[in-house]
Amino acid sequence: MAASHTPAQKVVKILHKNENQFQDAQTSRLTPPDTPTSVLDGPLDADQPSTPCQTKDAPRSNSRSSRxxxxxxxxxxxxxxxxxxxxEFGRGVxxxxxxxxxxxMSDVSVLTPPPSxxxxxxxxxxxxxxxxxxGPVLAAEAQVLSRVAATASADEYxxxxxxxxxxxxxxxxxAxxxxxxxxxxECALRAKENFSTRTMLDPVMSMPCWITLAGQLIKGLDWLHAEAGVVHGDIKPHNILLRRRRIDGDGNSAEFQFEALYADFSSAHGISLEESSHLGEVALSALxxxxxxxxxxxxxxxxxPGLSTPxxxxxxxxxxxxxxxxxxxLLYPGTSSMQRLAMSREGYRVLDFVRSGHHGTRVPRRGLVERTIAPAVVKTPxxxxxxxxxxxxxxxA
Ligand SMILES: Nc1ncnc2c1ncn2[C@@H]1O[C@H](COP(=O)(O)OP(=O)(O)OP(=O)(O)O)[C@@H](O)[C@H]1O
Ligand SMILES: [Mg+2]
Structure with a gap:
């Protein structure tokens, strides 16, 4: 898959680095697989990657720990x-x-059970x-992922x-x-090609699909905050992946065919500041x-720089x-990226800005989209x- 359209330049803010955070990683051995292992065993330059080679057995984490x-x-x-x-599937910053x-092997019995x-x-x-x-950013991401993946129901979200x-x-x-x-x-393109006054007030992905998507993502965020105890820190359409659902029988083609899953935890951190420093994972933050x-x-x-919050x-x-x-x-109307950036600094007015642009019809006043978005974009966090x-x-609804 080609990397999809990038919304805007990402701003990277350095907060805190703890590059020694993995030195004390606990070592408990996995039962080795039947064949010798070969993995990416040295730094892999994205342009000139090295050939995978031999590796040793490695440590594995405790569930719900910072390992x-x-x-x-x-x-x-x-x-x-x-x-x-x-x-390549894609690339980011x-x-x-x-x-x-x-x-x-996908034979679970040879493994000490992994968290997922x-x-x-x-x-x-x-x-x-x-x-x-x-490197430290991905190491910190892996540390957060180890914890989140060890939380019950992780694979749903x-x-x-x-x-x-x-x-x-x-x-x-x-993958x-x-x-x-x-x-x-893709939905926007299809909606443009098949423009109809009957559907011009609906989300480009259709209202039933939008409601299902919104339900999945809000439930997933509730789980991430309440169960996993983690703030994602960089939620955007590029960081959400869609896994095709198994639908029994013929299914209903009007239904949303996917499960939306949060990805890219490179800006994530534990919810409480105390936990964040304990985990040592707030290496960098990006917006x-x-x-x-x-x-x-x-x-x-x-x-x-302050931390992102729930x-x-x-x-x-x-x-x-x-x-x-x-x-x-791009969300905001406007001809230049500077104009749009200025509007996004006043993002609590996003519904007004969007209504003044070409796509405003898809957010009718007092409609479900507006009622869902409005309480989530108020100025005071x-x-x-x-x-x-x-x-x-x-x-x-
Ligand atoms: N598990 C996956 N399977 C397939 N493609 C993926 C997977 N994870 C990420 N990608 C693709 O790679 C892209 C970059 O991944 P990711 O967002 O994790 O990287 P990043 O460098 O942290 O990005 P960002 O610029 O958002 O910080 C994603 O937008 C997606 O297209
Ligand atoms: Mg990303």
């Missing part, structure tokens, strides 16, 4: 048969995500640092995580090659206008759902809707 789950199985990055280039194959179920197939995704300073390869600072996950951003763009909450984008906040996650999810309704990943109450609003 990192290590991936120590056979893994090879897939190549294009003709050009020999590595096959920090990383490139490659398609990889594994000879790792073993991959049913052998195709995986491996997220590899793209820049020199990205986040992309399944299989471990970290310390030697190359790479994260191994299930889920469809980002919500791509799906929104992506236009989805970032306005309180994180003030000049003062940029100079003295309320700023709620704001970012609201804007993600708004993009899924209008079909516009503490007055924004909480995820549990947010679900009630959506189900009052």
């Amino acid at each position: 990192t789950l290590e991936f120590s199985y056979d893994l090879e990055v897939a190549k294009d048969g003709n050009s020999g280039r590595l096959l 920090w990383s490139v995500v490659y398609k990889a194959t594994t000879r790792w 179920p073993v991959a049913s197939g052998r195709i995986l995704a491996v997220k590899v640092p793209l820049r020199h300073d990205a 986040i992309v399944p995580f299989y471990g970290f390869i310390t030697a190359s600072s790479s994260i191994v996950m299930s 889920i090659p469809l980002a919500l951003s791509t799906h929104i763009e 992506t206008p236009p989805f970032a909450a306005p309180e994180l984008m003030t000049v003062a906040a940029m100079k003295a 309320a700023s996650d709620v704001f970012s999810l609201a804007l993600t759902l708004l993009a899924a309704a209008t079909g516009d990943l 503490s007055e924004r809707v909480k995820t549990s109450r947010w679900l009630d609003i959506l189900s009052s």
